[in-house]
Amino acid sequence: MPETAIWWVRHDLRLHDNPTLAAASEADHLLAVYCFDPAAYGNQPYGGSDDFTFQKTGSHRAQFHREAVDDLRASLRERGSDLLVRHGDPATEIAAVVDAVDADRLHAQRLPAPEEVATEGAVREAVGDDVAVETHWTHTLYHPDDLPSPPAEIQDTYTPFRKAVEADSDVRPTVETPSLPPLPESAPEAGSIPTLADLDSSLSPPEPDDHAGLGFEGGETAGKARLQHYLWEADRLREYKETRNGLRGADFSSKLSAWLAAGCLSPRHIAAEVGRYETERVANDSTYWLVFELLWRDFFQFQVAKYGGQYFAKGGLQERDGLDWRDPDDEPAANTAFDQWCAGETGIPFVDAAMRELNATGYQSNRARQNAASFLANDLGIDWRRGAAYFETQLVDYDPCSNYGNWAYIAGVGNDSRDRAFNILWQADRYDPDAAYVTHWLPELAGLPARYAHAPWTMSDAEQSEYGVELGSDYPEPTVRLEIPDDVFDE
Incomplete structure (x- = not known):
């Protein structure tokens, strides 16, 4: 009998080098389905001990994913196929499509993070034993x-x-892009791609930013x-x-x-x-x-x-329980400091520039990420998972394994438990010696010499008046007064 296969598209929004698509295309009929999962949007619990709630996906990544789905749908349609788009619980939506076309086989990408594993398990259970499920590491x-x-x-x-x-x-x-078999005769309506507001009522299209080095189109x-x-x-x-x-x-x-x-x-x-x-x-x-x-x-x-889940725990894979992280939910001062960090208002320009870039564009360079993460975890002492979760919200390139792995590494609970604290001012002098990056994102400091642009709290009152930058008014007082190493900011 002719075989009908479903390609459940996950984080494999492409036709080239896609073993999942190649295997699914061996069937007589093929239907691709992408499901926007409500659990990936809006305010969601972090889970585990010392639970907290955060916005799962911000506008930059949500828009990127919408564009990526639209692009894949266009590519499939050019080849005489299509992409069904659904917005709902993947277990319910995928099972409904399987039933609608009486599918024999479901092909999907296999992913390692706990949420991804749980979603796969729920879909397997929902489609039942009559449908063969094959997963592919891609x-x-x-x-x-x-x-x-x-x-x-x-x-x-x-x-x-x-x-x-x-x-x-x-x-x-x-793997070569395969020839695509025809759609099942009983294929349901393709469905529309949800708007940002459909995904999360708080989201709106991100504004193009003239400061961005590169616009990311999905x-x-x-x-x-x-x-x-x-x-x-x-x-x-x-x-x-x-x-x-x-x-x-x-x-x-x-x-x-x-x-x-x-x-x-x-x-x-x-x-x-x-x-x-x-x-x-x-x-x-x-x-x-x-x-x-x-x-x-x-x-x-x-x-x-x-x-698995240990990678995302407060103590990390090291299971370190001797670190006294500050919790913004329990300590008002920590909550204020965390909010200042998120907004790029810490008074430490190298950190603030990184966070303002992240908020405006959904992107930071690797160097900026490391310094922003180190400041939160090692200088402010705030639970590293809060920072990692904020990055999860904002990053256009968020990946659970890389994001949380790098944060845990910086916080000393990951793959190397040695002290990974960065000297922020040494880093600023080494990688932004003329303060071009800082003043690009903090134009209020543009008139300062590089030394003061990186450490404005070292200016006297007379110098603040001379340069027209008053701390606490034009730019924040520092959350932490970092000591300046002897070998930086040499004129």
């Missing part, structure tokens, strides 16, 4: 079956993991265009290692993370393009380093597969 550079040891046994620090993988594992070849089409631009048109890969710690502009780094997180780009496709670049243009430390960063991303994915 979002990392290396497949877990090809690692030197299974995820449950991998090293807990990156360097030994990387060395073992590079020595003993190979990246699988990319979808496979835009993701491939960004990769083409960075590697081949701008030819910036050859200097990636030297420029990746930049803070301003479009091309100091690849900025592929948003498309990777949504699955609009395959990491294997990126690695294949890097290989082609090395053959046709140049192979050096920078070309290697981009693949090195993809492997870092893999590491966090496999660590979450190993540790």
Whole structure:
């Protein structure tokens, strides 16, 4: 009998190098379905001990996902297929589509984070035993079956993991985009893509920001265009290692993370393009380093597969219980400090610039993220999960494994329990020596010399009057008065 397959689209919003789509396309009829899950929007509980509530998805990522779904639907329609879009509990919605077309098989991406695992389990239960469910691991550079040891046994620090993988594992070849079988004759209405307000009544379309280095447009089409631009048109890969710690502009780094997180780009496709670049243009430390960063991303994915919910707990995978985190819900001063951090009003310009960039654009460079995270966790002593959850809300490129893995690492509860506190002022002097980044996002400090733009609290009253920047009026007093190291801000 003819077989009908459902492709449940998750964080794999692409046609290229998609093993899930390739397997589903072996059926006689194929129907793709994407479900906007209400649990991913609005105010939701963090879960676990010391629970708190936060806004799950902000406008930047919500808009990016809407665009990515629209782009995938257009690509499928160009090939004579379609994408059904639903807004509701995935278990209910997917099961309804399965019943409507009398599907024989359901293909879906397999993901490691606890919420993702729970959603898959609920869908499996809802579709019942009469439907064969096949899941496919499609979002990392290396497949877990090809690692030197299974995820449950991998090293807990990156360097030994990387060395073992590079020595003993190979990246699988990319999968060609398949020819698509026809839709089932009984395919339901395609449905409309929900508006931002449908997803969360508090959301509105993000305003374009002239300060942004790059606008992030969702979808496979835009993701491939960004990769083409960075590697081949701008030819910036050859200097990636030297420029990746930049803070301003479009091309100091690849900025592929948003498309990777949504699955609009395959990491294997990126690695294949890097290989082609090395053959046709140049192979050096920078070309290697981009693949090195993809492997870092893999590491966090496999660590979450190993540790599950423990990765998101206050004590982290280290299960450290001796750290006295301040809780904004219990301490008014901590609540005020957290709100100031979120708003970019801490009085520490390097941190404030990073947070204002995040709020305005949904993006920060890796260097800015590390400093903003370190300040909250290590200087303010606020529960690191609050900061990680705020990043979850705001980031256009949010990925649970990378986001919480990096935050836990900075907070000393992740894959390395050593002190990872950043000296914010040393970092500011090292990576923003002329204060161009700070004054870009904090124009009220634009008239100050770099030393004072990074540490305005060191100005005397006379200097504040001279430069027209009064602390507490034009710019906040510092939440914490950081000590200035002897070797920074030399004139």
